[in-house]
Amino acid sequence: MARGAIIGPVQFQVCCSHNRLESNLQSLFMDLNDLGQRMKLKTYIAEFKRRNVFKSGLAYLVISWLIAQVASIVFPAFDAPDYFMKTLLFVLAIGFPTFLLFAWVYELTPDGIRKTDSLEDQSTVTPQSSDRLNKLIIGALLAVATLLLVDILKSPTTPVGTSTAVVGVSENESRSYRSIAVIPFHNRSDLKEDEFFTDGIHDDLLTQISKIRDIKTISRTSVMEYRNTTKNIRVIGEELGAATILEGGVQRAGNQIRINVQLIDAKTDQHLWAETFTRELTAKNIFSIQSEIVGAIATSLQAILSPQEKEAIQKLPTQNLKALEAWFQAKSSIGRYTNEGYQEAIVYLEDALQFDPDFVIAYATLGKLHIGQIYWEGLPRDRQIAKAEPLIKKAMILDNKNSEVYVAYGDLLAEVDRAGAKPAYQTAIDLNPNNASAYASLGSLYRLNLLETSRAIDLFYKARELDPKDDALGLKLADVLIMAGRFDESEKIVQDIIRRKPNYASAYAVLSSIQFYGDGNIAESQRTFYENVKLDPNVPGNSMLIGFTYAHMGDTEAAIQWLEHALLLAPESTIVLQVRAMLYELKGDYDGAVDAYLEIPRSRRSSYRLLDVGLKANRTNEVMAYFEENYPDLLEPDVQVNKNNFTQALALGRLLQSRGDSDDAERLLAKSLDVVVEGGLFGAWVGYQNNWETRIHMAMGNNEAALISFSLVVAGGYHPNHFLIDPIYEPLYADPEYQRIIGKVKADLEHERVRLKEMETNGVLPIPRLPVRTMQRGEEA
Numbered sequence: 206m207a208r209g210a211i212i213g214p215v216q217f218q219v220c221c222s223h224n225r226l227e228s229n230l231q232s233l234f235m236d237l238n239d240l241g242q243r244m245k246l247k248t249y250i251a252e253f254k255r256r257n258v259f260k261s262g263l264a265y266l267v268i269s270w271l272i273a274q275v276a277s278i279v280f281p282a283f284d285a286p287d288y289f290m291k292t293l294l295f296v297l298a299i300g301f302p303t304f305l306l307f308a309w310v311y312e313l314t315p316d317g318i319r320k321t322d323s324l325e326d327q328s329t330v331t332p333q334s335s336d337r338l339n340k341l342i343i344g345a346l347l348a349v350a351t352l353l354l355v356d357i358l359k360s361p362t363t364p365v366g367t368s369t370a371v372v373g374v375s376e377n378e379s380r381s382y383r384s385i386a387v388i389p390f391h392n393r394s395d396l397k398e399d400e401f402f403t404d405g406i407h408d409d410l411l412t413q414i415s416k417i418r419d420i421k422t423i424s425r426t427s428v429m430e431y432r433n434t435t436k437n438i439r440v441i442g443e444e445l446g447a448a449t450i451l452e453g454g455v456q457r458a459g460n461q462i463r464i465n466v467q468l469i470d471a472k473t474d475q476h477l478w479a480e481t482f483t484r485e486l487t488a489k490n491i492f493s494i495q496s497e498i499v500g501a502i503a504t505s506l507q508a509i510l511s512p513q514e515k516e517a518i519q520k521l522p523t524q525n526l527k528a529l530e531a532w533f534q535a536k537s538s539i540g541r542y543t544n545e546g547y548q549e550a551i552v553y554l555e556d557a558l559q560f561d562p563d564f565v566i567a568y569a570t571l572g573k574l575h576i577g578q579i580y581w582e583g584l585p586r587d588r589q590i591a592k593a594e595p596l597i598k599k600a601m602i603l604d605n606k607n608s609e610v611y612v613a614y615g616d617l618l619a620e621v622d623r624a625g626a627k628p629a630y631q632t633a634i635d636l637n638p639n640n641a642s643a644y645a646s647l648g649s650l651y652r653l654n655l656l657e658t659s660r661a662i663d664l665f666y667k668a669r670e671l672d673p674k675d676d677a678l679g680l681k682l683a684d685v686l687i688m689a690g691r692f693d694e695s696e697k698i699v700q701d702i703i704r705r706k707p708n709y710a711s712a713y714a715v716l717s718s719i720q721f722y723g724d725g726n727i728a729e730s731q732r733t734f735y736e737n738v739k740l741d742p743n744v745p746g747n748s749m750l751i752g753f754t755y756a757h758m759g760d761t762e763a764a765i766q767w768l769e770h771a772l773l774l775a776p777e778s779t780i781v782l783q784v785r786a787m788l789y790e791l792k793g794d795y796d797g798a799v800d801a802y803l804e805i806p807r808s809r810r811s812s813y814r815l816l817d818v819g820l821k822a823n824r825t826n827e828v829m830a831y832f833e834e835n836y837p838d839l840l841e842p843d844v845q846v847n848k849n850n851f852t853q854a855l856a857l858g859r860l861l862q863s864r865g866d867s868d869d870a871e872r873l874l875a876k877s878l879d880v881v882v883e884g885g886l887f888g889a890w891v892g893y894q895n896n897w898e899t900r901i902h903m904a905m906g907n908n909e910a911a912l913i914s915f916s917l918v919v920a921g922g923y924h925p926n927h928f929l930i931d932p933i934y935e936p937l938y939a940d941p942e943y944q945r946i947i948g949k950v951k952a953d954l955e956h957e958r959v960r961l962k963e964m965e966t967n968g969v970l971p972i973p974r975l976p977v978r979t980m981q982r983g984e985e986a
Contacts, residue, residue, distance in 0.1 A: 269297045277507075383506045384421035385468075386447035387411045389432040393456035393463075403455040404540075405533025406464065409522070410495045414451075415639035416517045416608075417499070419508035422639040423447050427674030429540070442471025445673060449477065449506065462486040464494050468505055478505045488529045492521045517606065528561035535570065544581050544743075547574055565604040569613040572596035576616050583745045583775025586806075590620055608637035612646055619650060626650050644668035645678050648685070657848070658689040676702045676709060683715050692723030710740035714747070725922025725953070727758060728960035732970045745775035749784055758958060759926035761791050783811060790814070795822035803831055812836075816856040825863060832857050839873065846876035855897065859904050874905050896923070903933050912937060916946055924950040 276293055387410060392403040408425055415422040423445045431441055438450050453466035467479035478501055484490040499518050503510050510518075523529055535553035538546040554571040557564050575593040578584045597617050600610045615629035627650060633643035648664030651657045665682040672678055679698050686695035696719050702712045713736040721730035731754060738747050752767035768784050768791075775781060786801035795818045802815035812832075819828035832853070838844060839857050846854045858873035878901045896918050902911035915937075919928075928934070928950050937943040964970035 265301060383419055383508055384447045385449045385451055386423040386428050386445045387451045388428050391454035393454045401533050401537040404537055406455050408536055413495050413499045413518050416514055416637055417503055417508055418638045420506060424641045424672030427672045430674050438469050438471050438474050447471060457486055460486050466498055468502060488524045488526045522566055523561045523564045525561040528557045528564050531557035532567055550574060563603055565600050565607060566609055568596045568600035569610045573613045573616055583778030585777050593617055608633045608640045612643050615646055639671055641668040641672035652685045658685055661685045680711055680715050687718050692719050695719055708740055710737045713737040727957040732964055735970060743774055745771045745778055745780060757925045758954060765791055790818055799824050812853045813856045816860055828860060846880055848880060851877045851880040855901055874901055877901055900933060908936055912943055919946050919950055924953045
């Protein structure tokens with residue numbers, strides 16, 4: 206059997222008849238066997254190059270990539286099932302080794318495809334094949350580069366945000382392509398009353414989309430502003446920071462429901478996907494349609510759905526149509542943001558649970574509303590917690606993977622176990638990173654209970670990015686910015702809300718705080734706060750705050766009048782305990798004040814006030830018993846003092862000092878001072894400025910340091926009347942510098958009193974008529 210120098214043309218003589226395929230395979234295996242015996246590795250690689258196997262493989266890979274890219278666009282356009290793409294990729298993968306084998310055996314020639322070892326003049330044909338492959342590869346690579354360039358140009362850039370937020374991105378950061386705003390659906394039913402039903406479907410669909418962490422979803426509060434809007438899609442996208450907009454309509458007639466939706470690119474105003482669903486009107490069909498819509502949106506935006514997200518989207522909240530309608534009615538009532546609306550929602554939710562005792566989100570929402578009544582209704586905390594706790598725990602048992610359930614659970618814990626609220630809110634965020642209320646709730650926890658304003662600001666900015674049109678959320682952000690001393694930033698937010706919603710009562714309350722703490726303009730602050738009271742006159746907290754402000758100015762008569770008005774508005778409220786104690790103190794009845802403060806649950810502010818009135822009433826034994834029962838950790842030798850307990854530590858330190866226990870007192874006072882100075886709380890925490898550093902220095906006998914601290918507080922515009930009457934400052938009375946500072950405090954207070962009287966006389970500050978009662982000693986709230 207003759208061969209060429211390396212692998213010449215092969216000629217076989219066989220003694221039996223075989224078909225051509227067997228002959229070709231036998232020829233290949235003999236050639237490979239001969240190569241294995243006679244060729245070195247270098248020669249072997251050279252032969253692969255000569256036969257263009259490497260170039261053929263490269264061409265196959267590049268063209269396969271192009272095919273896959275085209276398929277990823279075409280398949281979704283025709284609603285092809287997911288397995289189409291998977292099958293294509295599998296075929297391309299197993300085709301690669303087959304194609305390499307083909308490239309070894311065959312050669313592309315001007316006469317067509319022929320076996321390589323049958324060619325007579327390979328030195329001529331092989332270079333021609335190589336040139337053709339070069340051109341094919343270059344063309345394919347140019348196509349790849351073109352696709353990549355188009356993709357880069359289409360992708361939105363993300364400039365660096367201007368917020369100081371660490372969590373997430375700032376509200377000014379540009380939108381991502383995977384972001385969506387679901388604007389309110391049109392009610393296409395004959396009945397106007399069906400609008401609640403349309404809104405309910407819209408809200409539930411938005412909630413389902415928000416479960417996809419790969420898609421930024423604008424919250425309901427923000428999109429509701431665009432009901433029946435005449436703005437075009439591009440403007441809506443820019444205002445909400447959303448790259449895509451989903452719009453649609455709902456119609457129900459008899460036992461049929463029709464939902465039509467369309468997904469639009471907000472930048473180009475082009476339709477990405479549209480569909481109309483007509484089904485029998487059942488709860489199951491409504492949620493099935495929603496799941497299909499969510500799946501189509503995820504496909505259109507090329508979002509990745511985890512198995513957990515798919516499971517959450519496909520889970521049916523209820524299969525009872527009457528329960529679903531009651532739930533939709535409850536959400537419509539809640540959306541009015543009024544006390545009356547909340548009361549209606551409670552009734553609807555109770556109905557929903559009658560129709561479906563396993564309706565998870567109804568349990569959680571009803572529990573949250575009962576907790577909310579502590580504040581907007583002034584109902585007793587213990588009673589409301591007793592109502593809310595079994596509802597929220599039932600929701601947790603039914604579904605412990607629901608983000609909203611964990612928000613409700615966090616709200617419950619914030620009232621009874623603040624340490625446990627933080628992980629509950631964090632779990633809510635982990636389960637649904639698009640849940641704006643979870644970020645806001647965690648931010649409120651950091652603001653009030655953990656006293657970490659910078660962290661709270663980060664969280665509120667993240668929540669506002671997800672829900673930029675939620676003005677209640679905007680006011681919470683503005684309030685925590687006041688606590689951080691960022692008054693200009695806060696005022697910009699509040700003034701924008703008042704410009705758009707001049708009847709939004711709470712906005713005036715926050716603006717009043719900016720004027721009070723940021724400008725030291727007490728008279729103007731009171732005038733602004735009256736706007737809040739006129740718009741929402743029956744909120745007990747408003748009357749209480751006005752009373753505290755008059756006490757701040759030294760107008761005891763007006764302070765008592767407003768505080769007693771707060772008692773009338775909410776005689777059962779937990780807040781009444783604080784009001785009663787303050788009233789006794791203003792009237793000089795320190796025994797009554799001690800009794801009232803002893804009834805208040807653990808509180809930073811009331812603990813310190815209890816100490817002051819306990820010293821005045823000479824009832825330090827009872828006060829000591831209160832601290833031993835409520836703060837036993839402060840009596841430990843290795844006590845840890847932090848931002849959450851330093852005021853109690855300061856009060857206990859002064860109490861121990863008055864009882865002759867100087868060593869323990871010194872330890873607590875020193876640790877309290879470290880927290881105040883190193884933590885930068887005051888005056889950064891100006892919203893609750895109580896001149897703590899000066900108080901601690903005075904208790905420790907550091908008069909010189911106390912005077913420096915005191916002068917800085919007054920220079921910052923803080924000048925309450927208690928500076929003039931608090932006996933803690935007595936060791937400084939003889940100091941000329943202290944007298945100069947106190948002279949400024951008196952002048953500033955008198956100036957504000959005169960301005961306030963002028964406003965009242967000129968009608969700029971109308972004094973509303975208040976039903977007044979006189980609280981009697983020992984009277985129960």
